[in-house]
Amino acid sequence: MSNHLSGWEFRCERCGERHAPSARLWHCPACGGALAMIGPDRVDTRSIQHDAPGIWRYGNVLPARPGSGRFLGEGMTPLVSARVDGHEVHLKLDSLLPTGSFKDRGASLLARFLRDGGIERIVLDSSGNAASAMAAYAAATGLECVVYVPANASPGKLVQARAFGASVVPVEGSREDVASAAQRAVEADESAMYASHNWHPVFVEGVKTWALEVWEQLGYRKPDLAFVPTGGGSALVAAWRGFSTLAEPGAVLPRLVGCQPAACAPVAEAWLRGDEIRAVSPGPTLAEGTRIALPSRPVQIMDAIRSTEGFADAVSEVEIVNALHLLAGQGIYVEPTAAVAVAACRRAIERGDVSEDDLVVVHVTGNGLKATDTIAALVAP
Ligand SMILES: [Zn+2]
Numbered sequence: 001m002s003n004h005l006s007g008w009e010f011r012c013e014r015c016g017e018r019h020a021p022s023a024r025l026w027h028c029p030a031c032g033g034a035l036a037m038i039g040p041d042r043v044d045t046r047s048i049q050h051d052a053p054g055i056w057r058y059g060n061v062l063p064a065r066p067g068s069g070r071f072l073g074e075g076m077t078p079l080v081s082a083r084v085d086g087h088e089v090h091l092k093l094d095s096l097l098p099t100g101s102f103k104d105r106g107a108s109l110l111a112r113f114l115r116d117g118g119i120e121r122i123v124l125d126s127s128g129n130a131a132s133a134m135a136a137y138a139a140a141t142g143l144e145c146v147v148y149v150p151a152n153a154s155p156g157k158l159v160q161a162r163a164f165g166a167s168v169v170p171v172e173g174s175r176e177d178v179a180s181a182a183q184r185a186v187e188a189d190e191s192a193m194y195a196s197h198n199w200h201p202v203f204v205e206g207v208k209t210w211a212l213e214v215w216e217q218l219g220y221r222k223p224d225l226a227f228v229p230t231g232g233g234s235a236l237v238a239a240w241r242g243f244s245t246l247a248e249p250g251a252v253l254p255r256l257v258g259c260q261p262a263a264c265a266p267v268a269e270a271w272l273r274g275d276e277i278r279a280v281s282p283g284p285t286l287a288e289g290t291r292i293a294l295p296s297r298p299v300q301i302m303d304a305i306r307s308t309e310g311f312a313d314a315v316s317e318v319e320i321v322n323a324l325h326l327l328a329g330q331g332i333y334v335e336p337t338a339a340v341a342v343a344a345c346r347r348a349i350e351r352g353d354v355s356e357d358d359l360v361v362v363h364v365t366g367n368g369l370k371a372t373d374t375i376a377a378l379v380a381p
Contacts, residue, residue: 008039008063010201013299021063021202023117026194027296034297036237037201039063043212043245045220055105055209061245063205064112069141072098074108075209079217079361082330084342085349089360090223091327092214095334099160100367101289102210102235103133106197109206111137114193120144122195125175125182127153128289129366130197135164146192148182150175156373175293198232198296204241207234211242214361222246223254223361225354227341230258230267230312231290233301235363240304254361256304258312259344261285265314266294267301272312277302286320286374289337289366311353315343321378322346324368333368336375341365 010019014033019025021037028035041061049057054075056066078093094102111134114122121144124134131147138145145166149158150173158168171178179196186194197203215222222243228236236258243253258267263283270277279294295301305312315323320336323343327334334342341362348354368375 004065005063008037010035011038012036013297023114023119023193026196026199034199034300035201036297036300037063037205039205041245048216055108055206058209058212062109062209063202064109064116066112068112068115069108069137072104072108072136072140074098074104076213077210079214080332082327082332084326084346087349087354087356087360089345089362090214090218091332091362091364092210093332093364094210095338095364095367099129099132099136100370101129101133102207102363102365103129103197104136105209106200106203106206106234106238107133107137108140110134110195110197110200110203111141111143113202114195115141115143117193119191119193121146121189121192123148123182123186123192124195124197125149125179126197128157129370131158131166132160132164134195134197135161135166138166139164146185148178148185150178154373196296197234198292204234204238207238208242208245210235210363211239212245215243215246218359221359222252224358225257225310225348225360226254227257227259227345227348227360227362229287229290229337229341229363229365230260230301231264231292231295231337233258233267233295233297233304235365237297237300237304239363240300240308243308253308256308256310257341257344257348258301258305258310259341260290260312260314261287261320261340262314262316263287264291264293265312266292267305268312268314270298270302270312271305286317286336286371287340289335290340313344313347315340315347319343319347324375324378328368332364334364335366335368335371338363338365
C-alpha cells in the first residue's frame with residue numbers, strides 16, 4: 001500500500017493484535033475480532049484543507065486519497081437547528097448525502113482504499129443503505145460491486161444499488177447466513193474483498209468526518225451531547241474517533257448516546273446491565289437500519305459510550321413515529337431509523353438529562369425517501 005498509510009495500523013478490539021493496514025484484511029486474522037484503525041490523525045483548525053471538497057477537507061487525517069475515485073458530493077452536510085420540546089438541538093443532516101444516508105462517508109473512503117490496494121470487486125451483505133452507498137462509490141471508483149441479500153429482502157430497498165450497477169445475489173436463511181455467503185465468496189476470489197460497513201475499520205474512518213464537520217460548523221466547538229442511531233455502531237464509533245482526534249489532552253469529549261429501538265436493543269441492554277453486549281432476538285421495528293442482533297464491534301461501541309460518560313437508550317415504536325412527525329412538522333424528512341435518535345433525545349430532555357445550556361447534536365443518518373412505503377402508512381389520511 002502507498003506511503004500515505006505510514007503511521008496507520010489496524011488494531012484488534014478483542015485481542016489487541018496489531019496489523020499493518022491491508023486491503024486484504026476485514027477482521028483480525030488472529031481471533032476474528034473487529035479491527036479499529038489508529039493513525040496520525042490529530043486535528044486542529046490548521047488541518048483543514050479549505051479548498052478540498054466534502055469530506056476531503058479532512059483528507060490529512062484519512063487513510064485514502066481522493067484522487068482514486070470521482071467525487072459525488074460526499075460530506076459537508078448542513079447542520080440545522082430544530083426545536084425538541086422547547087430545547088434547541090442541532091441536526092446533522094447526513095440524510096442529504098448523495099445516496100441519502102451517512103454511509104456515503106464510509107463508502108467513499110473504503111472504495112478508494114480497496115481500489116488503491118489492488119481490489120477489483122467488492123462483496124458485501126446488506127439489504128439497505130449500505131448497499132446503495134457501496135454500489136454508488138464502487139461505480140465512482142471503477143469497482144465491481146456484488147451485494148448478498150436475504151432472499152426475503154424488500155426489492156424496493158435494492159433499487160438504488162441495482163441502478164448503480166451492483167449485482168444482487170439472494171441467499172436463503174438468516175442474516176448471518178447471508179453474511180457468511182458473502183465472506184465465502186471473497187475467500188474464493190483473489191481480486192475480491194469483503195467490504196462490510198459493519199466490520200471494516202476504514203469505513204469508520206470515513207464516517208468520523210461527520211463529527212469533525214459538526215465541530216467546524218459549531219465554530220470549532222464540540223457539542224456536549226451527541227445522539228446517534230446505533231445498530232452496527234459505525235456512526236457511534238466514528239463519532240468517538242472523530243471527536244477524539246480533536247481532544248487536547250485531558251479535554252472533555254461529547255457524551256455519546258447510543259440510540260436503539262426497544263425491539264432490538266443489545267447496546268442499551270448492555271449499558272443498563274453494566275456489562276458487555278450480548279445477542280438479542282430482534283422484534284419487528286420500523287427502524288430497520290438498527291435491527292442488528294449482535295453488532296460486530298461490541299468493544300468499541302461500549303468504549304465509545306463509557307469513556308465519554310455517555311449512555312444508551314431504547315425507544316418504543318410509538319416514540320419513533322412521534323419523533324418522525326416532530327421533525328416532519330418542522331420540514332425535515334427522515335427515515336424511521338434516524339428518528340430513533342430524536343426520540344432518545346426527547347426522552348433525555350424529559351428526564352432532565354439535558355440542561356438548558358447543553359449543546360446537543362443529533363445525527364440524522366437517513367432520508368425519509370428511503371422509507372416511502374413505511375412512512376406512507378404513517379401519514380395515511
Ligand atoms: Zn484479534
